[in-house]
Amino acid sequence: MNAEIIAVGSELLLGQIVNTNARFISQQLAGIGINVYFHTVVGDNPDRLKSALEIAENRSQVIIFTGGLGPTKDDLTKETIAKHLGKKLVMDDEALASIESFFNKTNRVMTENNRKQALVLDGSYILPNHHGMAPGMMLEAGSHIYMLLPGPPKEMEPMFSQFGIAALSEKINTGEKIVSRVLRYFGIGEAALETEIMDLIDQQSNPTIAPLAADGECTLRLTAKHKDYDTAIKMLDEVDLAINSRVGQYCYGYDNTSLISELMKQLTGSNLTIAAAESLTGGMFQQELTRLPGASSVLKGGVVCYTNEVKHQVLKVKQETIEKYGVVSRECAEELAVNVAQLVAADIGISFTGVAGPAELEEKPVGTVYMGISIKGRAPIVKKLIIGGTREAIRSRSVKWGCHHLIKQLQESQKA
Amino acid sequence: MNAEIIAVGSELLLGQIVNTNARFISQQLAGIGINVYFHTVVGDNPDRLKSALEIAENRSQVIIFTGGLGPTKDDLTKETIAKHLGKKLVMDDEALASIESFFNKTNRVMTENNRKQALVLDGSYILPNHHGMAPGMMLEAGSHIYMLLPGPPKEMEPMFSQFGIAALSEKINTGEKIVSRVLRYFGIGEAALETEIMDLIDQQSNPTIAPLAADGECTLRLTAKHKDYDTAIKMLDEVDLAINSRVGQYCYGYDNTSLISELMKQLTGSNLTIAAAESLTGGMFQQELTRLPGASSVLKGGVVCYTNEVKHQVLKVKQETIEKYGVVSRECAEELAVNVAQLVAADIGISFTGVAGPAELEEKPVGTVYMGISIKGRAPIVKKLIIGGTREAIRSRSVKWGCHHLIKQLQESQKA
Numbered sequence: 001m002n003a004e005i006i007a008v009g010s011e012l013l014l015g016q017i018v019n020t021n022a023r024f025i026s027q028q029l030a031g032i033g034i035n036v037y038f039h040t041v042v043g044d045n046p047d048r049l050k051s052a053l054e055i056a057e058n059r060s061q062v063i064i065f066t067g068g069l070g071p072t073k074d075d076l077t078k079e080t081i082a083k084h085l086g087k088k089l090v091m092d093d094e095a096l097a098s099i100e101s102f103f104n105k106t107n108r109v110m111t112e113n114n115r116k117q118a119l120v121l122d123g124s125y126i127l128p129n130h131h132g133m134a135p136g137m138m139l140e141a142g143s144h145i146y147m148l149l150p151g152p153p154k155e156m157e158p159m160f161s162q163f164g165i166a167a168l169s170e171k172i173n174t175g176e177k178i179v180s181r182v183l184r185y186f187g188i189g190e191a192a193l194e195t196e197i198m199d200l201i202d203q204q205s206n207p208t209i210a211p212l213a214a215d216g217e218c219t220l221r222l223t224a225k226h227k228d229y230d231t232a233i234k235m236l237d238e239v240d241l242a243i244n245s246r247v248g249q250y251c252y253g254y255d256n257t258s259l260i261s262e263l264m265k266q267l268t269g270s271n272l273t274i275a276a277a278e279s280l281t282g283g284m285f286q287q288e289l290t291r292l293p294g295a296s297s298v299l300k301g302g303v304v305c306y307t308n309e310v311k312h313q314v315l316k317v318k319q320e321t322i323e324k325y326g327v328v329s330r331e332c333a334e335e336l337a338v339n340v341a342q343l344v345a346a347d348i349g350i351s352f353t354g355v356a357g358p359a360e361l362e363e364k365p366v367g368t369v370y371m372g373i374s375i376k377g378r379a380p381i382v383k384k385l386i387i388g389g390t391r392e393a394i395r396s397r398s399v400k401w402g403c404h405h406l407i408k409q410l411q412e413s414q415k416a
Numbered sequence: 417m418n419a420e421i422i423a424v425g426s427e428l429l430l431g432q433i434v435n436t437n438a439r440f441i442s443q444q445l446a447g448i449g450i451n452v453y454f455h456t457v458v459g460d461n462p463d464r465l466k467s468a469l470e471i472a473e474n475r476s477q478v479i480i481f482t483g484g485l486g487p488t489k490d491d492l493t494k495e496t497i498a499k500h501l502g503k504k505l506v507m508d509d510e511a512l513a514s515i516e517s518f519f520n521k522t523n524r525v526m527t528e529n530n531r532k533q534a535l536v537l538d539g540s541y542i543l544p545n546h547h548g549m550a551p552g553m554m555l556e557a558g559s560h561i562y563m564l565l566p567g568p569p570k571e572m573e574p575m576f577s578q579f580g581i582a583a584l585s586e587k588i589n590t591g592e593k594i595v596s597r598v599l600r601y602f603g604i605g606e607a608a609l610e611t612e613i614m615d616l617i618d619q620q621s622n623p624t625i626a627p628l629a630a631d632g633e634c635t636l637r638l639t640a641k642h643k644d645y646d647t648a649i650k651m652l653d654e655v656d657l658a659i660n661s662r663v664g665q666y667c668y669g670y671d672n673t674s675l676i677s678e679l680m681k682q683l684t685g686s687n688l689t690i691a692a693a694e695s696l697t698g699g700m701f702q703q704e705l706t707r708l709p710g711a712s713s714v715l716k717g718g719v720v721c722y723t724n725e726v727k728h729q730v731l732k733v734k735q736e737t738i739e740k741y742g743v744v745s746r747e748c749a750e751e752l753a754v755n756v757a758q759l760v761a762a763d764i765g766i767s768f769t770g771v772a773g774p775a776e777l778e779e780k781p782v783g784t785v786y787m788g789i790s791i792k793g794r795a796p797i798v799k800k801l802i803i804g805g806t807r808e809a810i811r812s813r814s815v816k817w818g819c820h821h822l823i824k825q826l827q828e829s830q831k832a
Contacts, residue, residue, distance in 0.1 A: 012438075012439075012442075012455065013442055013451075013452045013453065013454075013455065014442060014443070014446055014452075015438075015439045015440065015441070015442030015443030015444075015445075015446060015452075016443075016626075016628060017439070018434055018435065018436055018438075018439045019434070019435055019438065019439075019455070020434055022428075022431075022434075022435065022457065023428075023431045023433070023434045023435075024431065025431075026428075026429055026430060026431030027430070027431030028431075030430055030431060035429075036429045036430075036431075037429065037458070037459060037461075037464055038429075038456065038457065038458055038464070038468070039428065039429065039435070039455070039456065039457035040454065040455065040456055040457075041438070041454065041455035041456075042453070042454055043453065045453075048453060048454070051475070052454070055471055059467070180430070182432075189524060190486065190487065190488065191487040191488065191527045191529050191530050192524075192525075192527055194487075194488050194489075194529070195527050195529065198489075201489070210426060210427070210460075210490070211488055211490075212427050212432070213486070213568070214433075214568060215570070221427070221430070221432065223430075276720070278699070281703070281706075282699075282702050282703050282705065282706025282707075282711065282715070283694070283698075283699025283700065283701070283702035283703035283706065283718075283720065284699065284703040284706075285699070286698050286699035286720045286722075287697070287698050287699040287700040287703045289698065290697075290698025290699065290700075290720075290722065290772075290811075291698075291807070291808060291811075293773070293774050293807060295698070295722070296722055296723065299698070299720075299722045300722060300723050300725065300726055301719065301720045301721050301722040301723060301726035301730070302699075302719070302720045303717065303718070303719055303720070303730075304692070304699065304702045304706075304715075304717045304718045304719070304720070305717050306702075306706065306711070306712055306715045306716060306717040307712065307716050307717060307760075309716065309760070309761070310716055310717035310760050313760070314717070314719075314759060314760060343730060344723075344725070344726050344729075344730060345725070356706075357709070358709050367521065367522075386521065386522060386523055387522065388518060388521045388522040389547065390547060391707070391709060392707060393547070393570070395706075395707070
């Protein structure tokens with residue numbers, strides 16, 4: 001069974017808001033094994049809405065509308081569908097009572113056009129709206145299932161996950177579970193990753209393997225279908241193993257994680273505190289870490305050492321080092337990492353120094369980056385990188401490489 | 417002239433990512449007077465992509481594709497369009513050179529499938545990709561204009577705004593110039609702003625006035641149409657003046673600026689250096705400032721003082737202050753601002769201390785924020801705020817309020 005999502009609203013076509021509803025509904029439908037083949041966005045125009053509806057009927061069995069159920073003149077989703085299907089709109093007493101009580105509760109006066117929201121397609125199954133006024137509805141007609149949902153995400157999301165999904169599950173009953181797993185990679189490009197596992201991608205149809213690249217990282221989404229949930233999980237495990245026996249050294253985590261979250265887990269797990277000396281990255285590493293609740297148990301703090309003066313006076317980098325090697329150097333990165341850990345009495349010090357551009361620095365080209373890592377009881381190490389892209393890309397990739405190398409170092413310490 | 421945006425990618429239909437590209441492109445097209453009537457999302461499937469293309473040809477003159485230009489097997493946008501239009505794909509030497517240099521710069525080995533990205537539709541106009549590898553392209557065929565853009569927003573957005581819009585503008589040439597200006601506001605809510613200027617919004621049709629709220633800020637987009645460019649500008653000036661004679665105290669800038677950029681301009685203009693002590697914000701203020709090229713001329717550096725220990729030992733906040741008032745206090749914010757400026761010998765010190773949540777701190781509720789500002793030769797001041805929302809919203813709003821207050825302080829100093 002396949003589905004199409006039609007979002008109705010001129011504000012989407014003007015670029016005033018993003019179509020997060022299509023994403024939410026798609027995620028939920030994947031969970032019950034309904035394939036979504038198309039998303040459509042159409043404005044508050046009855047002719048174009050009717051044509052979108054006709055196109056959807058030619059290619060999709062389940063057609064889900066969001067938006068255009070409100071009280072105003074340009075809300076015309078159910079009116080257009082009623083006319084197209086030759087159905088009447090009838091007053092739903094429960095919905096009307098719910099709208100009236102909404103006005104009573106908020107001490108506002110109900111205007112006549114609000115009654116319009118309680119009109120529903122004759123013969124439809126009603127989805128109650130617990131976070132707003134317009135009810136949703138589901139109607140079967142011919143070989144299609146039509147579902148109408150309100151536009152505001154605060155109303156649509158709870159309505160769909162609570163009532164919409166249940167109503168659809170009853171209708172489809174394919175018995176198949178669809179289970180997905182996202183494998184996350186860093187340190188390998190998308191093309192190289194795909195080359196390594198090309199034969200697996202080619203020969204797999206269940207589970208499917210879908211690569212995606214974004215922000216210097218790659219992911220592989222594995223999706224398995226099976227009537228038995230445990231078997232679907234086992235199918236994922238097998239492909240996961242086959243892939244990661246080849247490229248596992250680049251795989252840093254699963255599903256909704258990130259490099260910085262994985263680093264935080266490592267630090268928390270080993271009960272280690274960290275400090276950062278940030279020149280190139282200007283505080284980005286610490287700002288990323290402190291986005292996570294609980295950062296205070298691992299991050300002691302650090303210094304944004306944007307000038308040579310601060311590197312020398314606050315972080316005690318030797319004047320000699322700066323004069324002889326420059327601040328974009330292996331030597332400076334090492335001193336920064338060691339000294340910042342000492343300054344705030346942390347177990348680990350990490351440092352970032354380099355050239356973010358637009359101009360080169362100390363005759364080193366844009367994209368030259370040195371990262372120092374000092375772990376208590378071990379000799380400090382320095383990694384050099386050449387990173388391409390914009391100023392912002394160089395800075396954010398540096399933070400990711402920093403997390404990557406530090407995670408590897410901590411894993412090695414544990415093994416040792 | 418009307419347009420349709422077709423985003424290609426199964427990750428969109430699975431709900432893994434949101435279609436922000438459609439929003440971005442729609443906004444940009446509105447700015448040059450092209451109406452967008454439909455958005456479509458289709459997966460990495462050549463048959464369904466072909467059918468979406470045929471439907472689009474029946475209803476839209478300009479068809480803009482995003483996604484599916486990458487190196488992997490499931491990237492097939494240009495292949496599908498080439499086949500449908502009976503066009504060849506030819507190697508673009510410039511694009512190939514650009515891809516090769518991308519690999520050289522980053523010291524990575526180019527795999528064979530990366531060459532595929534330099535293939536373009538025969539006869540198309542190339543849109544260079546300065547932030548990635550796959551070039552974009554525009555092709556006129558029959559009565560249609562086809563434009564192909566990469567999927568990653570970091571590549572697509574600069575390509576489209578820099579080259580795509582210019583290429584389309586040349587083609588449409590309605591004879592009318594469309595000129596837009598964005599007015600940026602901070603410190604006033606959207607509803608309050610709209611109430612202040614409701615009569616102006618109601619009576620205007622050219623220029624139009626479109627309010628939009630996002631990330632704690634409001635904007636008004638003024639758009640004027642006229643055959644004569646200078647007259648269009650004059651029309652914008654008049655409405656701008658009418659609006660800002662009422663709400664000008666909240667207007668911090670125009671078009672693509674930001675609070676942090678405006679602060680940077682102020683500091684550069686007055687030749688002042690700054691330092692930051694960041695507890696709550698964990699480095700976010702400095703990371704925002706150092707995103708801007710040239711930050712090194714104003715930011716000396718600062719300290720992320722995430723623990724009380726670092727506040728006391730590195731930033732010399734008195735133990736007595738911490739014990740008596742706590743670290744989320746007026747007194748601590750003041751000492752932090754004064755002392756960080758002293759530590760790195762900067763003209764200005766700014767500090768952020770507060771409760772980002774999820775738990776309260778020192779019995780102060782989540783969202784309590786104190787910001788200290790110390791300007792050389794003036795008594796330090798502290799601002800207290802109560803900010804609602806998530807952990808991340810509290811942190812980023814704090815940085816914006818910090819910029820806002822510091823800009824106001826610097827403007828006052830200049831007047832004095």
